Amino acid sequence: MESKLWKSTRTIVIIFVVLVLINIAVFAVKYISVSENPFDTGTNKYINLTVSQGESFYSVLDNLKQENILKSPFLTKVYFKLNSFKGGIKPGYYEIPSNTSLGKFIEILENGDIASYKVTIPEGYDINQIADKLAQMGIVSKEAFLTAVKNYPLPSYIKPNPERRYNLEGFLYPDTYNIPKTADANQIISMMLNRFQEVMLQVQKETGVNVPEADYEKYVTVASMIEKEARTDQDRELVSSVIYNRIAKGMKLQIDATVLYALGKHQDIVYYKDLKIPSPYNTYYVTGLPIGPIASPGIESLIAAVKPAKTDYLYYILTANGSHYFTNNYQDFENKKAELIGK
Numbered sequence: 509m510e511s512k513l514w515k516s517t518r519t520i521v522i523i524f525v526v527l528v529l530i531n532i533a534v535f536a537v538k539y540i541s542v543s544e545n546p547f548d549t550g551t552n553k554y555i556n557l558t559v560s561q562g563e564s565f566y567s568v569l570d571n572l573k574q575e576n577i578l579k580s581p582f583l584t585k586v587y588f589k590l591n592s593f594k595g596g597i598k599p600g601y602y603e604i605p606s607n608t609s610l611g612k613f614i615e616i617l618e619n620g621d622i623a624s625y626k627v628t629i630p631e632g633y634d635i636n637q638i639a640d641k642l643a644q645m646g647i648v649s650k651e652a653f654l655t656a657v658k659n660y661p662l663p664s665y666i667k668p669n670p671e672r673r674y675n676l677e678g679f680l681y682p683d684t685y686n687i688p689k690t691a692d693a694n695q696i697i698s699m700m701l702n703r704f705q706e707v708m709l710q711v712q713k714e715t716g717v718n719v720p721e722a723d724y725e726k727y728v729t730v731a732s733m734i735e736k737e738a739r740t741d742q743d744r745e746l747v748s749s750v751i752y753n754r755i756a757k758g759m760k761l762q763i764d765a766t767v768l769y770a771l772g773k774h775q776d777i778v779y780y781k782d783l784k785i786p787s788p789y790n791t792y793y794v795t796g797l798p799i800g801p802i803a804s805p806g807i808e809s810l811i812a813a814v815k816p817a818k819t820d821y822l823y824y825i826l827t828a829n830g831s832h833y834f835t836n837n838y839q840d841f842e843n844k845k846a847e848l849i850g851k
Contacts, residue, residue, distance in 0.1 A: 542584060542610070545609070547608070552606060553606055555603075558601050559597055560645065561599045561644045561645060562599075565617070569585065600620060600689065602616065624688050626684065629684075631806035631809070632806075638804070648696065652693050653693045657697065660697050672800045673772075673789075677801050678732045678800065678805065680700040682805075683703055685700070710807065711807060715811055728805065730748065731813035733747075733751060736802060738812075744811075745811075755796055761797070762791055766791040767783060767790050767792060769798075770793075821835060822836050823840075827848065
């Protein structure tokens with residue numbers, strides 16, 4: 509006869525095995541459920557997802573976890589561990605149905621089945637930076653974009669000038685675009701130019717100033733310098749007033765951002781030798797406006813260029829809080845500079 513101890517032990521083992529099997533069954537049910545229906549988007553029928561160049565599956569999953577879209581981040585990662593995949597995902601803007609399974613989700617990201625690329629071009633980017641951004645997103649190569657920029661038929665409001673780095677500089681409006689997967693470089697340029705024209709109509713509406721197309725280049729050039737110089741929205745119209753006041757007095761603009769554009773590279777410090785670079789973009793070298801825009805300005809800088817503040821300011825200097833100190837007196841400007849450097 510079996511001892512009571514043996515019976516008790518066997519009962520415990522059986523209960524333990526049953527519990528383990530129940531837990532395995534529960535886990536399997538949850539695992540299958542998550543693999544088939546992993547997302548919780550509420551009333552949204554799609555997951556809007558932007559994948560950057562070089563981003564991994566696990567980075568995408570972490571982003572979805574932070575947005576509380578994954579029903580079970582743990583089981584989702586278990587699925588990825590247990591199921592092999594190619595390992596590479598393609599950058600772009602995805603609109604994925606919320607009822608997509610994990611297997612299909614992986615397939616979509618691996619194959620790059622995107623509706624469009626969602627890309628944001630920040631204010632103050634120049635054409636080389638725009639080309640870098642598009643290449644990073646896997647939309648079009650930098651070389652293809654720059655070639656298209658150089659060969660693109662110019663709109664009537666841009667006069668061709670062989671001395672400019674790019675005739676389209678400043679006119680590719682900085683904004684967030686949903687670029688169709690099939691779009692080429694010329695179509696992207698067209699989208700950005702169309703947006704620029706829309707914004708110029710908005711600028712005229714907001715300022716109450718009629719801007720003929722013949723003056724677009726002047727205002728975009730001024731706005732591009734404002735974009736690079738002003739650190740706060742309040743400073744834009746004041747920087748604009750300094751530019752126009754100095755031009756009216758025949759003074760050189762002496763704007764460091766134009767020196768950096770002339771150099772064709774970014775550096776934290778503009779050296780005295782840099783100020784002498786013989787470039788039509790360098791406003792320490794030429795009097796008046798540079799030969800063309802040095803970046804793509806946003807609407808606030810365009811508004812400031814079209815409608816500057818009415819001041820007698822001729823000088824400004826960046827202060828510690830990110831705004832500028834403005835004055836009409838050179839000695840006051842020098843004193844302020846010495847004060848700031850002293851700090």
